[in-house]
Amino acid sequence: MGNFNSVLTLQKMVFDRIEFDRKGFKNTNELKFGLQVQIGLDKNDTYKVTLVLNGTKQDEYNMEISLSGFFKVEEQEKLDDKMVQDLINKNAVAILMPYLRSELTLLTAQPDTDSVVLPPFNINKMFGN
Amino acid sequence: MKEFVKLDKYGQLYIDRVLFESYFPVIFTCVNDKKDIFIGVCCQNNEKGCKWLLGKTNGISIVRMLRDEITIRQLLLECSSGKISVDYVQNRYIVAYDNSDWDEKSPYLPKEDSYMYAEDGEFEEEINYFSSMEYYVHYNGECxxxxxxxxxxxxxxxxxxxxxxxxxxxxxxxxxxxxxxxSTLRVFGELCTNFAANTGKYSNEEQYKLVFNSTFSVSPKDLGMELGSEDDNYINAA
Structure with a gap:
């Protein structure tokens, strides 16, 4: 059997913040979300990738979900910078996105609230091909 | 530390800890200048020469092997990378990667049931050592x-x-x-319309006069249930 190990390894993953702030009863106002991606690097070559999803449904609720994943790229010295950048910017974000999506659905699966499912994201387009 | 072999991919390896030895180290760990950890197994030592199988691994996997959670074979095949084969013949090292020595039926790989079979506390020092080698992942964003x-x-x-x-x-x-x-809850809402109370406009707490506010402290023992060997256990659990 071949070796399918990835050079990109996920060390830890945690939710930093899960907030739901009720403003009013269910309405038909438009739902707006903002997605923020923050990537940091520490001295041990560990990347911290944080996805922050802010949502507002006017007069009904505000919500925020922050999710952080800690990644390491094995044998980084053998990879060119662009490949490492793509692994973190694209693959790491793509790995975290389903967990963020699932948590949003769980958070909005409440009485008198429409449950929300984020669509699939084209991560390549988010960060440029 | 004693120098072992220099690999073109990973640099100079130094013998770190000997986990099992006879007249020579049989199962041991190595580190390189970057503090990468390698597991080494001597699978041949005779007139034909010496042969070692090495794999780049981590402290956690070595601890699992020392605790008999995985076999030595599993550590080499499933919990390490590189698949390094080192031969010492005629006073020189010959290094190869992922060769036939690593085939599933290779006679050089440890057997399927090759546990360390450690006695209680035998590898306690090594377990503490390899556990501490794992680098610390900082949570604080300032790092x-x-x-x-x-x-x-x-x-x-x-x-x-x-x-x-x-x-x-x-x-x-x-x-x-x-x-x-x-709208995953729409059906539920429609079915229960007749039973829903019309509470009027949602308001924040400030508009309601506080009549009761208390916190509860409950011992976990009070919440638990002990099930004896009775016929109505399931009823009690419900």
Whole structure:
């Protein structure tokens, strides 16, 4: 059997913040979300990738979900910078996105609230091909 | 530490800990200058020469082997990378990667049931040592130097602007991603309409006079249930 190990390894993953702030009863106002991606690097070559999803449904609720994943790229010295950048910017974000999506659905699966499912994201387009 | 062999891929290896030995180290660990950890197994030592199988691994996997959670074979095949084969013949080292020595039926690999079979406390010092070798992952964001950031808004009906994103090389900019709200609870709401109370406008707590406010402290023992060997256990559990 071949070796399918990835050079990109996920060390830890945690939710930093899960907030739901009720403003009013269910309405038909438009739902707006903002997605923020923050990537940091520490001295041990560990990347911290944080996805922050802010949502507002006017007069009904505000919500925020922050999710952080800690990644390491094995044998980084053998990879060119662009490949490492793509692994973190694209693959790491793509790995975290389903967990963020699932948590949003769980958070909005409440009485008198429409449950929300984020669509699939084209991560390549988010960060440029 | 004693020098072992110099590998073109991983540099100079030094013998770190000997986990099992006879007249020579049989199962041992190595480190290189970058503090990468390697597991080494001597699978041949006779007139034909010496042969070692080495794999790049980590402290956690070695601890698992020392605790007999995995076999030595599993550590080499499943919990290490590199598949390094080192031969010492005629006073020189010959290094190969992922050769036939690593085939599933290779006679050089440890057997299927090759546990360490450690006695209680035999590897306690080594377990503490390898557990401490795992690097610490910082949670505090101040330890991380920002290298990229992206922001975007998600509005229903707005398609991604692919052309604008083409210049998003430094991963900083604005993006728009369409979304859709899925009403998964609509059926439930309709079925219960007749029973729902019309409570009027939702208001914040400030408009309600506080009549009761208390916190409860309950011992976990009070919440638990002990099930004896009785016929009505399931009823009690419900």
């Amino acid at each position: 991380y130097k920002p290298i990229a950031e992206a922001m975007g808004t998600i509005n229903k009906g707005i398609e991604p602007m692919a052309d604008a994103l083409a210049v998003f090389a430094s991963a900083i900019g604005n993006i728009s991603i369409s979304s859709e709200v899925v």
